[in-house]
Amino acid sequence: MAAAEDYALVRRQVGLLDRGDFGVLELTGRDRATFLHALVSNEIKALAPGQGCAATLLDVHGKVQVVLFVLVADDRIFVLTPPAMAAKTAEALDHYLFSEKVAIEDVSREHALVVLAGPAARATAERLAGALPPEKPWSHVAAKLGDTPMRLVSGGGETGEAEVWIMCPLGEAPKVREALAGAGVRPIGREAYESLRIEAGTPLFGHDVDESVLLPEIPSENLLSHNKGCYPGQEVVVRIRDRGHVNRMLRGLALDGDRVPPQGADVAVDDATVGKVTSATWSLGLSRPIALAFVRRQHAEPGTRVSVRFAGATAAATVSALPFAR
Secondary structure, X not given: OHHXXXXXXXXXXXXXXXXXXXXXXXXXXXXXXXHHHOOEOOXXXXXXXXXXXXXXXXXXXXXXXXXXXXXXXXXXXEEEEOOOOHHHHHHHHHHOOOOOOOEEEEOHHHEXXXXXXOOOHHHHHHHHHOOOOOOOOOOEEEEEEOOEEEEEEEOXXXXXXXXXXXXXXXXXXXXXXXXXXXXXXXXXXXXXXXXXXXXXXXXXXXXXXXXXXXXXXXXXXXXXXXXXXXXXXXXXXXXXXXXXXXXXXXXXXXXXXXOOOOOOOEEEEOOEEEEEEEEEEEEOOOOEEEEEEEEEHHHOOOOOEEEEEEOOEEEEEEEEOOOOOO
């Protein structure tokens, strides 16, 4: 029951997600924008202070090494990384640093991150901080809650609802949480979050996406620019876009019955394995099990019937485009 209440809170009002496990890198120096622009899949140089984007760092084969959220400020660039990826990302960036005037610092222990999610997220943030970033994803603005400095960031829609990220000094996080609680904002649990995330078709790096995944295999329009110059892996991405195809795609699965498959469950057509489940949950919005899965291209058309095999059983399922229709 608590999960259903949490889910309804985000769909109808506003709930709180903890992002304290995310990493924060800080790039300073006069060459910071051109340096990062040359390495990631999205446009950085054209971003003005207060703007941002989602991007990926790829290897030369076009495989995703990490998914990043980039925030351009007046005198620095913040790079938000998935859990446990800050040090590895800093090392990967440093590998490409030669004579450029750039300093890369892991400042994860200096910042706290939480996310307001739901139709009332923006109004709640504005009421508390008296400021609001533009709605475009990863736009951001400096603000204050009393004497506590914060950065408010428009999220990328991982829950399928409006989102405002709040980044504040780690030592000030209790004050921010207290103010949010005083405004009636409460945290939501993992079960509700997974339902929101998977319904929205949002893959998690380290769970649905890892270093074996080609960027074109996942929904990537918000992660790359087709107009920018060279970056590691670009040749592969462009070649697939213009002259080829990927062999598998991330798709949704709507399962019959009431059993939720585990990560790694086989997706099959007749006796042939054609994919693997990466995430699954009971959908609180669709009242059925749903999953994210990599499915071979020949069977990835929405509406295709497949089977999911797990725990000695087989469940019929229908391939779905992402996000799931509600």
